[in-house]
Amino acid sequence: MRIVCISDTHGMHRQIQVPEGDLLIHAGDSLARGTLDDLEDLDDWLGSLPHRHKILIAGNHDWCFQDEPEEARGLLKHACYLQDGGVEIEGLRFWGSPWTPVFFNWAFNLERGDAIAERWSMIPEKIDVLITHGPPAGILDIVPDGKGDLSVGCEDLAVAVENRQPRLHIFGHIHESYGQKQQGNSLFVNASTCTGSFKPLNPPVVLDL
Known part of the structure; x- marks a missing residue:
């Protein structure tokens, strides 16, 4: 399966050249202001892409998935949305979760320690x-x-990943650390599309799994 990974597009998805593949994964912060209107435009764009499968999770900018969850999920027609949930596609098992440690007052933030560790225990x-x-x-x-x-x-996420050792761990959030790293049995991918200056210049990451 050819997997195309993006993250942190912050409403600038139409500026991205997305390679073809079997599955497109967006690891959150897809929206600009986090509104339902933003999401409607994103979904329209997703529908124009040729990938057979698409997975989306929320990020700390994607407010509508936190504040208006039913409306947001209802608007998303062209991707599978995962929030502490999983899906199996062509024999591969995927799990997605939006949470990040508290940073100011953003969406899907939890305190480090027990609060966020409880979410990772669901993996x-x-x-x-x-x-x-x-x-x-x-x-x-x-x-x-x-x-x-x-x-x-997140320290507690690191523990959860070490215990489970997925073949692939995709994330974003930290724009400045875009790239890939193999550690043990897992390939880690920071797929942040935006740079530290919020310009959508980092290319999508393409992997065969």
């Missing part, structure tokens, strides 16, 4: 592809600041 033991909005601690999670690099990923 099945046997999973091929894990999709979260944010990274696990220590893997493609670096934000540069004036005093050095900061690792801002």
